[in-house]
Amino acid sequence: MSDATSSFNDTTSMHKSILFVCLGNICRSPMAEAIFANMIKNRGLLDKWRVESAAVIDYHVGRQPDKRTLETLQKFGINDYKHKARQVAYSYNGYVVLHTNILDENLIQEYLFSNIVTTEDFRNFDFIMGMDEHNIVDLKEIEKLAGNGKASVEMFGIYDPNGANEIPDPYYEKGVGAFEKVNLMCFHFVVIKYSTLYEELPDINYLKLLMKYLNNCHGAAQHFWTKLTNWILLLIKKMPAMDVRVMYLILRSDLISLFKWPLGAVVTQGAHAATACIWAFKDDSDVVEYMKDTDHMRKITLQVKDESELKSIATVLQENDIDHRIWIEDDMPVCIAVKPLPKNIVQKHLKHLQLFS
Structure with missing residues (x-):
């Protein structure tokens, strides 16, 4: 994980890559990025992945994540996460373009940043995960302008076994309760994504960290934990035992x-x-x-x-x-x-x- 400029580095040596996307890149997508990176780090796989997050609009470009995002991650045991918000990038006529609300090609020239050295997100990430349906609509529009790319664009919550589930934006909520719920939802979907990729659960010590963190959760987050616990127990039962x-x-x-x-x-x-x-x-x-x-x-x-x-x-x-x-x-x-x-x-x-x- 790194700051905004890291997204412009060459990634040809990486095995796989994933980009989490939300509206402003200061709440949901940084949380998903931090949790996914921490999980694969614990499994010794961090050098096999490029993990980043980005926004679809430029409200917060260059800003640190919301302080409630960082506080929630720290409760969860992730203390070293650093990030500056950036936008999803694509190329247009040889230039690099940061996505804006304006998708009229006649006006795109106003948003060219030819001095930025970058790899186009849709061509260099394997997975681009939006947090809600609005994100997906925006990403699909950008994908059309980006040309041929390899990225699989999906809503993150599509991995919920109970059906596609949006991750709500906690930005306008008071306190940290909504952020804790978002954190648990991100953890839920990260575990599912990880298990579909590697046919195993995260390290048991990582799950113990989650248990410790949940003692300090509030309201909606506590309610969501019951659902998450039941799902993890079901997944454990389905996984082949290590001696099988x-x-x-x-x-x-x-x-x-x-x-x-x-x-x-x-x-x-x-x-x-x-x-x-x-x-x-x-x-x-x-x-x-x-x-x-x-x-x-x-x-x-x-x-x-x-x-x-x-x-x-x-x-x-x-x-x-x-x-x-x-x-x-x-x-x-x-x-x-x-x-x-x-x-x-x-x-x-x-x-x-x-x-x-």
Whole structure:
């Protein structure tokens, strides 16, 4: 996490990137940024991510987050967050443009900042998350002007299992109660987003910090905590235990993006690799135990970007004596199937990889 100028740095070395967006970038989106960054930091993944936040309008550009935002984060144990509000940026005719309420292309020239060195948000972030429907409408409009981009623009609350949920703006509310509720909602959606990416919950110590923080919450925040607690307990029940045998499959995402393979063809390669791996180690004790419960043959499918990264993963597995099979198709390695093993043996070597999507 860093100040406004950090958003203009090259990010080609980063694996993934996420940009949280709200109206003014001093309440909701900084809170989401701080919580997400703190969570992946605790998991040793901070160097694999670029995490930032921004506004859709220029009300507060250059300002520090609202003091109630910082106070709430500090209660939550996040004491080192620093940020200056900035706007979502896109390019227009070779210039960098900061979004304004004016979307008329004839008037955009008034808002050109040609002296700013930046990477366009819609081309360089993988995920752009708005806090409410108004944010999403604005972001979709900017996306049209930004041209082709890779960013997936979504409302943050879409990850609520009970249905899409907006995060309300607490700016005009008195006191910190509304900020505490927003903080809990951000935590809720960050945990869900994290678990969909990595097939695991955050570190248990992080959840303990949350429990400690909640002793000081007020009103609406306390009510929301009951809902959040029930959801976390349900998620824990659904997650495979660390000693449960799991088969990991690692697929190359560039088979779809670069080689234009149909998704079905890529999935088929994974099935071939899994079958070959099971057959190769059919007499192994872990495989025998894995095959006993055919109704619960757990698999986790992860992704790497290309052949080079796939080979790198194979090297890591070999160095740690983890049996696996590389599946070859069209004279190139396309997939790795790892022999079924207790999850805790394999996961620590693959925790930086994301679920295949």
